[in-house]
Amino acid sequence: PDTYSLERGLPIPQGISKKAFLSAIEELKSAIGNENVQLNEKEVKNGWYMEHPNTHDMMPLLDAEEFIASAVVYPGSVAEVQLIVRWANQHLIPLFPISIGRNLGYGGAAPRVRGSVTMDLGRRMNKILDINAENYTCLVEPGVTYYALHEELVRRGLQDKMWIDCPDLGGGSVIGNALDRGVGYTPYGDHWGMHSGLEVVLPTGELVRTGMGALEGANTWQCFPYGFGPYNDGIFSQSNFGIVTKMGMTLMPNPGGYESFMYTFQHDSDLGPLMDIIRPLRISNILENVAQVRHGLQTLSVKGHPRTKYWSGKGPMPESVYREHLKETATGDCAWVYYGMAYGPPHIRAHKLAIIDSEFHRIAGCKKIDPATMPKDEYFWSRDRIASGTPDLEELKWVNWMPNGAHIAFSPVSPISGKDAEALYTMAKRRHTEQGFDLMPAFCVGLREMHLIVEIVYDAQDGDMRRRAERCLRDMIDDAAALGYGEYRTHLALMDQVAATYNFNDGALMKLNNTLKDALDPNGILAPGRCGIWPARYRGRGWEL
Amino acid sequence: PDTYSLERGLPIPQGISKKAFLSAIEELKSAIGNENVQLNEKEVKNGWYMEHPNTHDMMPLLDAEEFIASAVVYPGSVAEVQLIVRWANQHLIPLFPISIGRNLGYGGAAPRVRGSVTMDLGRRMNKILDINAENYTCLVEPGVTYYALHEELVRRGLQDKMWIDCPDLGGGSVIGNALDRGVGYTPYGDHWGMHSGLEVVLPTGELVRTGMGALEGANTWQCFPYGFGPYNDGIFSQSNFGIVTKMGMTLMPNPGGYESFMYTFQHDSDLGPLMDIIRPLRISNILENVAQVRHGLQTLSVKGHPRTKYWSGKGPMPESVYREHLKETATGDCAWVYYGMAYGPPHIRAHKLAIIDSEFHRIAGCKKIDPATMPKDEYFWSRDRIASGTPDLEELKWVNWMPNGAHIAFSPVSPISGKDAEALYTMAKRRHTEQGFDLMPAFCVGLREMHLIVEIVYDAQDGDMRRRAERCLRDMIDDAAALGYGEYRTHLALMDQVAATYNFNDGALMKLNNTLKDALDPNGILAPGRCGIWPARYRGRGWEL
Numbered sequence A, B: 001p002d003t004y005s006l007e008r009g010l011p012i013p014q015g016i017s018k019k020a021f022l023s024a025i026e027e028l029k030s031a032i033g034n035e036n037v038q039l040n041e042k043e044v045k046n047g048w049y050m051e052h053p054n055t056h057d058m059m060p061l062l063d064a065e066e067f068i069a070s071a072v073v074y075p076g077s078v079a080e081v082q083l084i085v086r087w088a089n090q091h092l093i094p095l096f097p098i099s100i101g102r103n104l105g106y107g108g109a110a111p112r113v114r115g116s117v118t119m120d121l122g123r124r125m126n127k128i129l130d131i132n133a134e135n136y137t138c139l140v141e142p143g144v145t146y147y148a149l150h151e152e153l154v155r156r157g158l159q160d161k162m163w164i165d166c167p168d169l170g171g172g173s174v175i176g177n178a179l180d181r182g183v184g185y186t187p188y189g190d191h192w193g194m195h196s197g198l199e200v201v202l203p204t205g206e207l208v209r210t211g212m213g214a215l216e217g218a219n220t221w222q223c224f225p226y227g228f229g230p231y232n233d234g235i236f237s238q239s240n241f242g243i244v245t246k247m248g249m250t251l252m253p254n255p256g257g258y259e260s261f262m263y264t265f266q267h268d269s270d271l272g273p274l275m276d277i278i279r280p281l282r283i284s285n286i287l288e289n290v291a292q293v294r295h296g297l298q299t300l301s302v303k304g305h306p307r308t309k310y311w312s313g314k315g316p317m318p319e320s321v322y323r324e325h326l327k328e329t330a331t332g333d334c335a336w337v338y339y340g341m342a343y344g345p346p347h348i349r350a351h352k353l354a355i356i357d358s359e360f361h362r363i364a365g366c367k368k369i370d371p372a373t374m375p376k377d378e379y380f381w382s383r384d385r386i387a388s389g390t391p392d393l394e395e396l397k398w399v400n401w402m403p404n405g406a407h408i409a410f411s412p413v414s415p416i417s418g419k420d421a422e423a424l425y426t427m428a429k430r431r432h433t434e435q436g437f438d439l440m441p442a443f444c445v446g447l448r449e450m451h452l453i454v455e456i457v458y459d460a461q462d463g464d465m466r467r468r469a470e471r472c473l474r475d476m477i478d479d480a481a482a483l484g485y486g487e488y489r490t491h492l493a494l495m496d497q498v499a500a501t502y503n504f505n506d507g508a509l510m511k512l513n514n515t516l517k518d519a520l521d522p523n524g525i526l527a528p529g530r531c532g533i534w535p536a537r538y539r540g541r542g543w544e545l
């Protein structure tokens, strides 16, 4: 059901009485307006991607009332953010900031600690504060989505001059995605690496600008990320050390032309040799964008039909079945698909494309699929849009694979190498088979590393399937760590486990993170548990999962 | 004189008796060996670049005994670094870590606090721990210089496969330079941005590895900088929060060819229009490297002759004089010189060079100087080496401009724009004229910003000239801040002043830095005052300059 009532009632945060909590909420309402504070007491609605809930994860992995907010608050200004933070410190109420809350696959809008007050920054703080057409930069508030930024470029007639870089789905927040260190698919795909300048409200309420933003009257905040002295920005990504209220982002100049290309490979075992061919081409920028090497099955699932259209047996769909169906698609029968883009004027692209073509053809059975043969609704064109800076939503379609389709991501990092790709693929396949899931991996090739993204699609209403999905994930995290691979990002429910794999010298990195957390957030009010970092007040008290 | 005796005697750090200090030193000697601890009690030697002192700045700006070490210690291992740090905590003795100590123009090897014990990491910890020819990365210890890294690539026959990126002088430390966020001149010129992974001894002695280094057995430490959770690396650059014992660095793949080019421009007033032409070309990577736009006078001074060879009047050398002399050089008469490099195979370079040529020629009087006309000892070839990854020392020559030549750098950041270049140039010119110095600026064009580097060359034995140099610097820092420009890096003596210009919201950034400092270094032993950050024990007690 799309809407359900809260069986456990209003999720009061641990350590505060209902009375004290409700009175604190009243206080907050009178400070910033009734309409900007909403209790989450009756029922919650799952909605869908574009109308997602901000109280919980619409694709729950655990009990749906575990990671859930007691209330949602909508600040309208930096001063209100500061006010709310001070309020939380006074009442020792955990706050969970989100920009948009479309972090699907990683926990959606849900807070890590049940009963946190979610600070939905995006609702009212959603202005594009600046687009600088000379420096190719912009300055945005948390509520600015990729769609909104792109539309503004179009509105100003700048879309031919400069591009944004977007993830596979365009409804996310430019700030939220970068803070979780998300990736996109143009040469500007490393979103964190491409930002310049933050404005942050610290957990004690002080307002800081980093980089050149700390120099009053500077015109370089979005041009030069470092400023003078320690470069602090990084501690505000994948953490719970501050609330980001503004971020600068660089924009990519139109490269003077672009051209998507697609190759298919016939055998599962082509993966290794392909990766070894890709590595030097990628590091030397002959392959220029964060390309995806996708499994054939994902090319099928992204058509948006339920799995049952193709097969209704138990366990993973057999290879023979999906390959038979692939034959009827524009992609054709294959094991792997490479989606890439060449940039620049025609003769420059031709130079690179010729090298790529001859290198890829070292693999027997490699085929270049002519874009002209691909219908307009083929997924290829979605990749084409994204790799050239136009937001899209096609990628959502593979969620239809299951009824009540939900998904969760496993995203380990490895070098770009055949040996590593094979090790991860073999391991993931074994664990998926054990738990009866279809394995649909995509390798997102960065510059010297790749993120393997495995999305398990499950039926969110099926408790057993949810548990199998969690088991599969947890086993893969442990297996990967034993092989030397770590996740670049993870789901709320798995953050403790993933953080614990970064364990050198008896967890020295987490001890450092804890030291920073205690110094910056002495009352432990900001997003407790996010990325495995627990404030002193919670640490070692059984909160870890 | 090259060697002088210490008039003020052994520089005992403030707050400890001579007896207690000497006994602490004895304790340290017995822990790590007599030969690895040297008291600085009798005389100090200035030496020259290749045999520089590690006790003080060979190019002092203030009294030569102000920024000076009481002793130098040479750890031979990470465990010894930890031991020394614990020792310093126990005795409350300030420690100042250097990798090589060739930070000339920014304080050389000198500590900020008189009597600090300098930890010279480079002497014994100087191994290249790894060069990965598949991923184009390396892992180095503090003592690895650009020369050493380059030689090792040559030794392994890899110099045709991958390049290092070096600053103008090759004798610096790969780690030390990156930690101070130095720049080089290939497309990999942003050294901090190009590193991947740190190993750090914290001020309390714990050993941390950042990024993927925190995952035991990982093979991605040098491939993927971020890891999981907060990306902490940045707080260890331009700070005093830790001692870096290992750093990963990425290496540039040979681009398949390269070609240096040089243009001259006739009028001082060409600067503005030139910068506006450069900006879009640079941001779109038609101009691919961190190029230098140099003033004609610097092209003359880098020949290495004393200023008196050309002119012996008082005050700045008149334009007519140096332009007359420039006529006799391969550069020819000019106001500005652009040194750049195009990368890739010939037809790819031709594409970019043609665009550059037509754009640059929009400025009347612009000349492309044919490399074939330039003698082998022309400075152009030094830039050619550096922009293609070969370390060099030519740049040292302009220090000969003055007897007992010393220099200090003013390095403000601005957008790449004519307006900004002109504002900075006009301001610097006025301040140089006031204090009677020759102005020899170079604009180092990054991607969306440029660092203006103005080096004041002065006679280190001439107290009046030293004071004028300091005055000129301090005035420029204030003037720049009033115009909205801040320094990306600065000299030890000016760190407090520069840090104070990053003053948004009543110094919120410095308050944050102080919070971090107090949490990480409660006893305040590590490099007190570096980058304007003072530990609690020193803060507000008159240490600022």
Ligand SMILES: Cc1cc2nc3c(=O)[nH]c(=O)nc-3n(C[C@H](O)[C@H](O)[C@H](O)COP(=O)(O)OP(=O)(O)OC[C@H]3O[C@@H](n4cnc5c(N)ncnc54)[C@H](O)[C@@H]3O)c2cc1C
Pocket: A097, A098, A099, A100, A101, A102, A103, A104, A105, A108, A109, A121, A142, A166, A167, A168, A169, A171, A172, A173, A174, A175, A176, A177, A179, A180, A181, A182, A183, A184, A242, A243, A244, A245, A395, A396, A397, A527, A530
């Ligand atoms: C089909 C599909 C495809 C996807 N493809 C991609 C992809 O290609 N690349 C990719 O990166 N992701 C991808 N995702 C994951 C996700 O959708 C995006 O990363 C999305 O941008 C994240 O949600 P958001 O932008 O709304 O961020 P939010 O949910 O607003 O933020 C994410 C988290 O960051 C923190 N945070 C957010 N804002 C702030 C703030 N202002 N201050 C402090 N902390 C804050 C919070 O902890 C929050 O939970 C995909 C998801 C799906 C379902």
Ligand SMILES: Cc1cc2nc3c(=O)[nH]c(=O)nc-3n(C[C@H](O)[C@H](O)[C@H](O)COP(=O)(O)OP(=O)(O)OC[C@H]3O[C@@H](n4cnc5c(N)ncnc54)[C@H](O)[C@@H]3O)c2cc1C
Pocket: B097, B098, B099, B100, B101, B102, B103, B104, B105, B108, B109, B121, B142, B167, B168, B169, B171, B172, B173, B174, B175, B176, B177, B179, B180, B181, B182, B183, B184, B242, B243, B244, B245, B395, B396, B527, B530
């Ligand atoms: C003629 C001339 C030209 C120059 N050109 C350039 C140029 O093109 N680009 C450029 O960037 N610089 C340039 N410089 C400045 C300087 O020479 C270089 O930056 C040089 O690399 C810095 O010295 P170093 O590498 O020996 O570093 P160090 O002196 O070893 O380190 C610099 C500082 O970093 C800190 N530090 C060093 N190691 C550690 C560690 N392991 N842990 C913690 N803190 C540490 C210390 O505070 C130290 O003072 C130039 C200087 C001159 C004289």
